[in-house]
Amino acid sequence: MIIDAHVHLGPMPLFRVEGRVEDLLRAADRSGIEKLFCTHATALFYDFREGNERLYRIMRQYPDRILGYCTISSSRYGTRAVEEVERCAQDYGMRGLKIYSFSIPGTREPFLSVDDEWMYPVIEKAAEYGMVILAHSNAEEIAHLASLFPHAILVMAHMGNTAHARGDWHRAIAVARRFPNIYLDTSTSSTDFDCVETAVALLGAERLLFGSDWPLFHHEFALARIRETSLSPEEQALILGGNLRRLLGL
Amino acid sequence: MRGKIDVTGYFGTWPYWPLRHGSPDEILRLMDRYGIERLVLGSLRAIFSDWEEGNEEVRRLARQHPDRFRVAATINPILGRDHLARLQEYQEDELIVGLRLYPIYHDYEVTDETAILPALLSRVTDRNWPVFLPLRLMMNWGLPVLPIAQVAEWLARFPQLTVILGGVNYGEVKHVLPLLRTHSRAFLETSCLQLQGALERVATEVGIDRLLFGTGMPLQNPGCEVAKIAHAAFSEAERAQIFAENAIRLFGGRI
Numbered sequence: 243m244i245i246d247a248h249v250h251l252g253p254m255p256l257f258r259v260e261g262r263v264e265d266l267l268r269a270a271d272r273s274g275i276e277k278l279f280c281t282h283a284t285a286l287f288y289d290f291r292e293g294n295e296r297l298y299r300i301m302r303q304y305p306d307r308i309l310g311y312c313t314i315s316s317s318r319y320g321t322r323a324v325e326e327v328e329r330c331a332q333d334y335g336m337r338g339l340k341i342y343s344f345s346i347p348g349t350r351e352p353f354l355s356v357d358d359e360w361m362y363p364v365i366e367k368a369a370e371y372g373m374v375i376l377a378h379s380n381a382e383e384i385a386h387l388a389s390l391f392p393h394a395i396l397v398m399a400h401m402g403n404t405a406h407a408r409g410d411w412h413r414a415i416a417v418a419r420r421f422p423n424i425y426l427d428t429s430t431s432s433t434d435f436d437c438v439e440t441a442v443a444l445l446g447a448e449r450l451l452f453g454s455d456w457p458l459f460h461h462e463f464a465l466a467r468i469r470e471t472s473l474s475p476e477e478q479a480l481i482l483g484g485n486l487r488r489l490l491g492l
Numbered sequence: 493m494r495g496k497i498d499v500t501g502y503f504g505t506w507p508y509w510p511l512r513h514g515s516p517d518e519i520l521r522l523m524d525r526y527g528i529e530r531l532v533l534g535s536l537r538a539i540f541s542d543w544e545e546g547n548e549e550v551r552r553l554a555r556q557h558p559d560r561f562r563v564a565a566t567i568n569p570i571l572g573r574d575h576l577a578r579l580q581e582y583q584e585d586e587l588i589v590g591l592r593l594y595p596i597y598h599d600y601e602v603t604d605e606t607a608i609l610p611a612l613l614s615r616v617t618d619r620n621w622p623v624f625l626p627l628r629l630m631m632n633w634g635l636p637v638l639p640i641a642q643v644a645e646w647l648a649r650f651p652q653l654t655v656i657l658g659g660v661n662y663g664e665v666k667h668v669l670p671l672l673r674t675h676s677r678a679f680l681e682t683s684c685l686q687l688q689g690a691l692e693r694v695a696t697e698v699g700i701d702r703l704l705f706g707t708g709m710p711l712q713n714p715g716c717e718v719a720k721i722a723h724a725a726f727s728e729a730e731r732a733q734i735f736a737e738n739a740i741r742l743f744g745g746r747i
Contacts, residue, residue: 257662257687409633412509431661431686432631433716435709436512458662460688462723463716470715472512 245277245309245483245492246270246461248376248399248429248453251300252283252293259457263300266456267307273461278308279374279486281340285313291326298334309490310336311376312368317341317360324363331371337490339368342378345406350380352406357383362390369394374489376427380407381417388421395489396424397451401441403430411437415444425489428467428481429453438481439471447477451486495529497739497747498714499564500626500658500683500706503550504536513710516553520560526714528707529736530747531561534592534624538566544578554587562747563588564624568598569608579612583619589746590622590656596636602646617652622742624681628659630711631684640667647675654742655679658706662687665694672698679742682734683708683717691734692725700726703734704742 252261261283270278280300285293290313301308312330314323330336341361346353355361356377368375369391377384378399388396400407402414409432418424418441426441428450441450454464468481486492506514513522523531533553538546547565554561565582567575582588591612600606616623625646627638643657658681660668665685672678672694680694683706694703705721707714721734739747 258689403633405633407633409635431684432633433686433708433712434630434632435711435713436509439512456688458687460720460723463686463688463720466715466719467713470713470719 243277243483243487244273244275244452245279245486246275246454246456247279247397247451247486248427249278249280249456250283250286250458251280251297254283254287254457257458261457263304263308267304269456269461270307273465275461276307277483277492279311279338280308281311281313286315286340286342288315290315290323294326294330294334294336298330298336301334301336309338310334311338311340312336312373313340314364315342316354317358317364318354320360324367327364327367327371327373331368331373336373338374338376339364340376341365343380343383343406350406350408352383355383357386365391365394374486378404378406380404381410381413384414384424385417385421388417388424392421392423394423397427398424399427399453400430400455401426401428401437401450403432403434403437411441415441418445418449425449425451425485427451427453429455429459429464431459433467438467439473442473442477447473447480448485450481452482494736494740495527496705496718496735498523498528498531498707498709499656499704499739500624500681501531501533501709502536502711503533503553504546506536506711507540511710516557519710520557522709522714523560526718528714529560531709532564532589533561534564535566538568538592539594539597539629543568544572547582551585551587558587561587564590564592566592566594567612568594569606569612570598570600575608575612576615579615583615583621586746589743590624591616592624592626594626595642596638601642602649613650613653617650617654620654622654622656622679624656624658626658626681627664628661628684630659630708631661631686637664640664643668644671647671647678651675653677656681656704659684661685662690665690669694669697672702678702679704679738681706682721683712686720689725691721695726695730700730700733701738701741704739705735
């Protein structure tokens with residue numbers, strides 16, 4: 243079973259994409275992807291409560307296909323953010339939390355960091371529910387979170403292949419070696435040949451999760467990043483879904 | 493029918509981390525795996541160290557495999573001597589198909605008063621030789637990016653130049669498209685443009701004949717670079733244009 247751990251639904255005007263669920267399912271079917279772990283772009287970039295609710299409606303429509311991340315776009319909402327995690331876990335059955343570090347424009351300095359005192363109660367609440375926490379972060383942020391929350395399942399989105407993380411996937415692998423509760427998501431616009439193979443060599447295939455970042459990137463493009471490597475079929479199977487099945491008990 | 497023609501490959505040492513697939517044999521294996529008949533190699537040594545030595549390395553490799561490799565020679569207009577003589581030598585080598593320039597790595601801008609640059613580009617234009625101008629070496633967020641304003645300045649100053657713009661990512665496409673519209677001799681190489689729909693957008697707005705297939709191997713995974721075109725919303729005829737025909741038209745018999 244292939245599970246895509248990093249998918250967005252809803253409009254993302256910055257990238258000129260609409261992220262319709264019908265298009266997603268059609269694309270996933272073509273590529274043999276059974277389950278899609280999704281955030282809603284409305285939650286990520288506008289109003290998390292509204293976006294999470296929109297995602298829940300889609301989850302109800304396609305319960306066998308769509309898994310949900312509760313998105314908390316900003317920790318600055320305090321207890322409302324913590325309550326939202328609780329609501330998403332209890333009422334919506336969402337199995338993940340998506341959090342996002344925004345950089346100050348033109349810099350790589352965090353504007354809203356996932357590694358922030360305001361975010362800690364949100365992470366703590368998600369860890370209580372055993373949620374998979376997908377954090378758009380750099381290596382320093384995720385390492386500090388891993389040290390503060392050793393019981394949390396932390397997934398470093400894009401495994402360092404972002405502007406915010408300076409493209410430094412080596413550092414992502416290094417901190418994942420140090421903290422066993424850090425996992426790495428393979429979605430990215432970078433097709434760096436050595437990244438995935440090096441990560442598997444140093445961490446083992448058990449620590450990587452396949453992600454596409456659909457609709458930004460085609461599923462086949464993202465799958466090639468795993469399949470068009472020297473990894474064994476067993477290693478690929480873990481990355482493409484086995485690991486997430488284990489983490490979520492699917 | 494010819495195999496794919498990949499206009500962006502590298503050979504040499506990558507100074508930032510060891511390459512797992514960088515040997516000539518491994519590059520040839522990858523080319524076979526993805527149906528790449530010809531690969532245009534640029535030298536990493538020429539970017540980071542000695543451009544003449546670097547060019548010689550890739551030329552030797554191309555001579556060993558003339559049916560598989562071509563060379564895009566790199567010239568650093570700031571360092572070294574006899575640039576024009578060297579360019580002439582390169583232009584007479586049938587395995588060399590163009591010139592690669594790296595203003596960021598060689599510390600110059602088109603507006604600099606580097607005496608040799610206009611003469612170099614004049615000679616290149618006279619022979620209708622393409623110039624590869626990569627915005628970035630590979631799609632890694634840590635690497636520097638040549639500002640679009642500088643690219644625009646190049647095209648404004650040398651309007652007759654045939655330019656292959658490489659290393660363009662989704663953030664830069666909207667700035668590159670106007671340049672492609674106004675500069676009919678500019679082409680876009682695909683290796684860093686990964687956003688779904690972006691290649692189709694370029695094809696729609698400026699024409700499919702302006703796209704050239706590139707992988708950036710062995711820095712980048714050619715499997716991903718092939719997959720994104722194979723699964724893009726193109727007809728088979730359009731895919732054939734991107735994968736090979738546009739390059740054949742541009743480079744002629746040299747490729």
